[in-house]
Amino acid sequence: MGEPYVHGYHPRENERLRDQAGTLVDLLHADTAYPGGSMVLEVGCGVGAQTVTLAQRSPDALFTSVDVSAVSIAEARRRADLAGLTNVELRQADIFALPFDAESFDHVFVCFVQEHLSQPVDALAMLSGRLRPGGTITIIEGDHGSTYFHPDSPAAHAAIKSLVEMQRNAGGNALIGRQLYPLMVEAGLDAVRVSPRMVYVDSSRPDLVDGFTRKTFTAMIEGVRESAVAAGLIEPESFDAGVQALHRTTEADGVFCYTFFKGVGEKRRHA
Amino acid sequence: MGEPYVHGYHPRENERLRDQAGTLVDLLHADTAYPGGSMVLEVGCGVGAQTVTLAQRSPDALFTSVDVSAVSIAEARRRADLAGLTNVELRQADIFALPFDAESFDHVFVCFVQEHLSQPVDALAMLSGRLRPGGTITIIEGDHGSTYFHPDSPAAHAAIKSLVEMQRNAGGNALIGRQLYPLMVEAGLDAVRVSPRMVYVDSSRPDLVDGFTRKTFTAMIEGVRESAVAAGLIEPESFDAGVQALHRTTEADGVFCYTFFKGVGEKRRHA
Numbered sequence: 001m002g003e004p005y006v007h008g009y010h011p012r013e014n015e016r017l018r019d020q021a022g023t024l025v026d027l028l029h030a031d032t033a034y035p036g037g038s039m040v041l042e043v044g045c046g047v048g049a050q051t052v053t054l055a056q057r058s059p060d061a062l063f064t065s066v067d068v069s070a071v072s073i074a075e076a077r078r079r080a081d082l083a084g085l086t087n088v089e090l091r092q093a094d095i096f097a098l099p100f101d102a103e104s105f106d107h108v109f110v111c112f113v114q115e116h117l118s119q120p121v122d123a124l125a126m127l128s129g130r131l132r133p134g135g136t137i138t139i140i141e142g143d144h145g146s147t148y149f150h151p152d153s154p155a156a157h158a159a160i161k162s163l164v165e166m167q168r169n170a171g172g173n174a175l176i177g178r179q180l181y182p183l184m185v186e187a188g189l190d191a192v193r194v195s196p197r198m199v200y201v202d203s204s205r206p207d208l209v210d211g212f213t214r215k216t217f218t219a220m221i222e223g224v225r226e227s228a229v230a231a232g233l234i235e236p237e238s239f240d241a242g243v244q245a246l247h248r249t250t251e252a253d254g255v256f257c258y259t260f261f262k263g264v265g266e267k268r269r270h271a
Numbered sequence: 272m273g274e275p276y277v278h279g280y281h282p283r284e285n286e287r288l289r290d291q292a293g294t295l296v297d298l299l300h301a302d303t304a305y306p307g308g309s310m311v312l313e314v315g316c317g318v319g320a321q322t323v324t325l326a327q328r329s330p331d332a333l334f335t336s337v338d339v340s341a342v343s344i345a346e347a348r349r350r351a352d353l354a355g356l357t358n359v360e361l362r363q364a365d366i367f368a369l370p371f372d373a374e375s376f377d378h379v380f381v382c383f384v385q386e387h388l389s390q391p392v393d394a395l396a397m398l399s400g401r402l403r404p405g406g407t408i409t410i411i412e413g414d415h416g417s418t419y420f421h422p423d424s425p426a427a428h429a430a431i432k433s434l435v436e437m438q439r440n441a442g443g444n445a446l447i448g449r450q451l452y453p454l455m456v457e458a459g460l461d462a463v464r465v466s467p468r469m470v471y472v473d474s475s476r477p478d479l480v481d482g483f484t485r486k487t488f489t490a491m492i493e494g495v496r497e498s499a500v501a502a503g504l505i506e507p508e509s510f511d512a513g514v515q516a517l518h519r520t521t522e523a524d525g526v527f528c529y530t531f532f533k534g535v536g537e538k539r540r541h542a
Contacts, residue, residue, distance in 0.1 A: 145423070146528070148416050150449045178421045181473040182524035192475065196528065200467045202452040253453035257417070257467065259528070 024212070025053050027197045028111075028140055028260060036060030038106040041130060043095050044068075044113035048076030051090075052083045054109060059087060064105075066093040095123060103132045111140040114183070118171035124187035131267040137189060139263045143177025146198075146259035147217070149249040156249075159242025162234040163224050169231065177261035189265030201249075201256040213256040218246040295483070296324050298468045299382075299411055299531060307331030309377040312401060314366050315339075315384030319347030322361075323354045325380060330358060335376075337364040366394060374403045382411040385454070389442035395458035402538040408460060410534045414448025417469075417530035418488070420520040427520075430513025433505040434495050440502065448532035460536030472520075472527040484527040489517040 032054065034040050038061045045051045045065035055063050067073050070092045077090045093099055095113070108127050114120040127137060144164050149156065167174040176183070181194040201208040222243055229236050249256045303325065305311050309332045316322045316336035326334050338344050341363045348361045364370055366384070379398050385391040398408060415435050420427065438445040447454070452465040472479040493514055500507050520527045 143419075145419050148414075148449060150446075150453065152416070152446065175421075175423065178419060178526045178528060181475065181526055182421065185524070194471070194473060194475075196469050196471045198467050198469050198530065200465070202465060204452065204463065204465075253456070255449045255452055257449060257530070259469065 024197075024199070024216075024260070027199065028262065029053050029057060031262075032057065032109070032138060034058040034061035034107055038062070039064070039104070040107045040109060041098075041100070041105040041127075042066070042109045042111075043098075043127060044110060045072075045076055045090070046112075047072050048079045048090075050109075050111045051076055051088060052079055052085065055080070055085045055088045056083065061087065061107075063088045064091065064100075065089070066091045066095075066098065068092070068094050096126065098126075098130060100130050102129050105130050106132060106135045108135070108137045110137065112142070114139060114180075115141050115167065115174060115176045116170075116172045120173070120176065120183055121187045124184065124189070128187060128189065128267050133267055133269040135267050137184070137265050137267070139180055139184065140197075140260060141177045141180060142174075142258070142260050144174040146177060146257070148257050149246070150253075150255040151245070151248060153242065153245030153248070155238055155241035156245035157242070158234060159221055159228075159239050159246070162228040162239065163221060165233050166224060166228055166231055177259065180261050180263040184263050184265045187265075188268065190268050192263060192265040194261055194263040197260040197262055199256075199258045199260070203250075203252045203254065209250050209254075209256075212258070213250050213254075214247070217256070217258060218243065218250075221246060295468075295470070295487075295531070298470065299533065300324050300328060302533075303328065303380070303409060305329040305332035305378055309333070310375070311335070311378045311380060312369075312371070312376040312398075313337070313380045313382075314369075314398060315381060316343075316347055316361070317383075318343050319350045319361075321380075321382045322347055322359060323350055323356065326351070326356045326359045327354065332358065332378075334359045335362065335371075336360070337362045337366075337369065339363070339365050367397065369397075369401060371401050373400050376401050377403055377406045379406070379408045381408070383413070385410060385451075386412050386438065386445060386447045387441075387443045391444070391447065391454055392458045395455065395460070399458060399460065399538050404538050404540040406538050408455070408536050408538070410451055410455065411468075411531060412448045412451060413445075413529070413531050415445040417448060417528070419528050420517070421524075421526040422516070422519060424513065424516030424519070426509055426512035427516035428513070429505060430492050430499075430510050430517070433499040433510065434492060436504050437495060437499055437502055448530065451532050451534040455534050455536045458536075459539060461539050463534060463536040465532055465534040468531040468533055470527075470529045470531070474521075474523045474525065480521050480527075483529070484521050484525075485518070488527070488529055489514065489521075492517060 040061050040063045042065040045067045051065045073090050073092045080088045117123050144160055147160055164174040184192045199212055201213050225239055228234050311332050311334045313336040316338045322336045344361050344363045351359045388394050415431055418431055435445040455463040470483055472484050496510055499505050
C-alpha cells in the first residue's frame with residue numbers, strides 16, 4: 001500500500017478540510033454550545049478546522065484540544081491565534097494516552113476521528129472515563145456509503161468504494177456514521193441521541209456545489225488516487241472515470257447527496 | 272412478469288400506505304399549508320392516504336383529488352367522510368386526460384405518482400397547464416437508492432435492487448427522488464426548491480422501527496417477492512435473505528436510513 005491516507009497532514013488536504021469546515025459549519029455545529037465555565041475536551045482536533053468554530057460558539061467555555069500530530073497542533077495554534085481565541089489550550093497527545101485525570105472534563109467533543117480507529121468503542125469508553133458523571137460526549141462522523149447522486153454512475157461508486165476499502169485495510173471504518181448509535185450505546189453511554197445531517201446539493205445551491213461536492217467530497221476522492229491504485233483496489237482508468245462522473249454531478253442538472261451523523265450521549269451518573 | 276406492482280390496489284398494500292402516512296405525516300407535510308379559498312388539485316390521490324392530512328392541515332382550502340382507479344377513489348371517499356372532511360371533492364380521472372380547464376387551480380400536489388410514470392416531465396408540464404401563473408406545484412417522492420442500514424447486507428441491497436428494476440421495467444423510476452430538481456426545472460417551473468426528508472431509524476425511535484422500517488419499507492419489499500421472482504430479477508433464496516437482513520436492522524443495534532424528497536416550484540408568470 002502506498003502513502004497512507006490521513007486527515008490533515010498535507011497542505012492540499014488542509015485546504016480541503018478548511019473548505020469543508022466553512023461550508024458545513026451550520027449543518028454540523030449549530031446545535032452545539034457549551035455553558036460558561038465548562039471544561040471541554042476536543043480529541044483529534046487536527047489542524048483546528050472545528051476548534052475555531054467550537055470555541056467561537058461557546059466563548060465562555062474552556063477548551064482543551066489535543067491531536068497526536070505536533071505539526072497539526074502547531075497549525076491549529078496558528079489558527080486559534082489568528083482568530084484571537086483565548087479559551088483554547090492546544091496540546092499534542094495520543095487519544096489512547098491522554099495526560100488528564102479521570103472525570104476532569106464536563107464535555108468531550110470528537111469529530112472525524114472514530115472513522116480512523118480500529119477500536120472505536122474502546123476509545124469512547126476511555127474518553128468517557130475523562131468525563132464527570134452526567135457530562136456529554138458529542139461525536140460527528142461522515143458515512144461514505146451514504147453517497148448518491150444524479151446522474152448515477154457505477155464508476156463513481158467504485159472510486160468511492162476504493163476509499164472505503166482502503167480505510168478498512170488501515171483499520172478504520174468509512175461507513176461509521178450510520179453506526180454511531182450502536183457504538184455509543186455499546187460504550188456504555190446513556191440517553192444517546194443520533195441525528196443525520198444530510199447535505200443535499202443541486203445547482204440552485206452553488207456554494208454547496210463548489211464548497212461541498214467539488215472541493216470537499218470529490219477532492220477527497222481525488223486525493224486517494226495514487227494510494228488506491230497502488231494498493232490494487234481499483235484500476236486507474238476506472239478511478240478517473242469515477243472522478244469524472246462525480247464532477248458531472250456539479251453541472252446544472254446534477255444532484256449530490258451525502259450524510260453526516262451527529263451523536264450525543266451522557267456519561268452514566270453514579271448510582 | 273407476474274402481477275404488476277401498483278400502489279394502493281391491494282388490501283395489504285392499502286394498510287401499508289396507511290401506516291406510512293401515519294408515521295411520516297410531519298416529516299413530509301408539516302410545511303405544506305394552502306391559504307383559505309385556494310383551489311388545490313391533488314393528482315393520484317390513491318386511497319386518500321395524503322388527502323386527509325392535506326385537507327385537515329388546510330381546512331379553508333378547497334381540494335379536488337383525483338385518481339385513475341375508481342376503486343381507490345371509493346376508498347378515499349370513505350376515508351374523507353370518516354374524517355368529516357367537507358373541503359374535498361374526489362373524482363375518478365386519468366392524469367393524462369384531466370377534466371379541468373387550463374389555469375383553473377391555484378396549486379397542484381402530487382405525492383408518490385411521478386415514480387410510476389415513464390414521462391414525468393411531460394406529466395409535470397401538463398399539470399402546470401392547469402395552474403394559474405404564479406401557482407405552485409408540490410411533489411413528494413421517495414428514492415429507493417437512498418436506502419442504507421446497519422448491519423449492512425448485500426442481500427438486502429439485491430432485494431431492493433430487484434424492486435428498482437421491476438419498476439424500471441414497468442416504465443417507472445424508483446430513484447426519482449434525487450432527480451426532482453432537474454425534472455422540475457426541465458418541465459419549465461420557476462423558483463424550484465427541493466429539500467430532502469431523511470428518515471433515520473435506530474432503536475431509540477421504536478415508532479419508526481415499527482412504523483417505517485418494518486411496516487413501510489420492509490413490507491413494501493416483501494410485497495413484491497412473487498413478482499420479482501417471476502420476472503427473473505432475483506432468486507427466491509436471495510430475496511428471502513435480503514428481507515431477513517432488513518428485519519435484522521430493526522433489532523436493538525440496528526439502524527435504517529431512507530430519504531424522501533419534496534420539491535416546490537412555481538408556474539412562470541406571464542411576461
